[in-house]
Amino acid sequence: MKTYHGSCHCGAVRFAATFDLAAGTIRCNCSICTKKRWWGAMVKPEDFHLLAGEEALEEYTFGRHIEKHRFCRHCGVQPFVFGESPVRGEFVAVNVGTLDGVTDQELATAPIRYVDGRHDRWDAEPAETRHL
Numbered sequence: 752m753k754t755y756h757g758s759c760h761c762g763a764v765r766f767a768a769t770f771d772l773a774a775g776t777i778r779c780n781c782s783i784c785t786k787k788r789w790w791g792a793m794v795k796p797e798d799f800h801l802l803a804g805e806e807a808l809e810e811y812t813f814g815r816h817i818e819k820h821r822f823c824r825h826c827g828v829q830p831f832v833f834g835e836s837p838v839r840g841e842f843v844a845v846n847v848g849t850l851d852g853v854t855d856q857e858l859a860t861a862p863i864r865y866v867d868g869r870h871d872r873w874d875a876e877p878a879e880t881r882h883l
Contacts, residue, residue: 756802757849759823759830764804766830768794768845772861776847778883781868783813783820785883787829790863791844799831799843838873 754769770792777791778784784791804823811820818834830849835841847858867877877883 755845755850755853757830757845757851759804759807759826759828759849761823761826761828763807763825764823764828764830765802766845767800767802768792768831768843769798770794770845772847772853772857775862775864777844777866778863778880779866779868780877780880780883784868789829790847791832792847792861793839794843794845796833796841796843799845836873 752769752771754767755772756765756767758765772792775792777793779789779791783789807823807825808821809824811822812818818832820829820832822829828846828849830846832844832846833842834844847853847861865876865880865883866873867875869877
């Protein structure tokens with residue numbers, strides 16, 4: 752477990768999250784993850800701390816309105832998502848691309864698990880993952 756710091760592009764939104772990047776990350780093929788090229792790491796809510804920028808955050812929901820996609824209204828970057836999963840319970844997913852000070856080596860060796868969110872099969876890998 753390590754505490755990572757992250758931010759949006761303009762720096763208005765900053766957070767700290769404690770998790771193990773080497774334990775794995777997620778790439779999903781649902782409509783929003785595909786369009787945003789989302790790469791997430793799951794964090795327990797108690798291990799996530801918004802350090803700055805609550806006033807800069809906007810929220811987007813769709814479908815079942817379970818996940819709260821938060822993004823910076825200044826630069827448009829989405830550093831994290833709050834949600835609830837039947838498998839995980841409440842969670843925060845941090846955008847791996849918004850982590851500050853992470854080496855290329857750490858990113859290159861972080862395991863990726865692919866999920867078929869397009870078909871609500873969160874425990875299954877999609878047939879095709881090369882585009883994710």
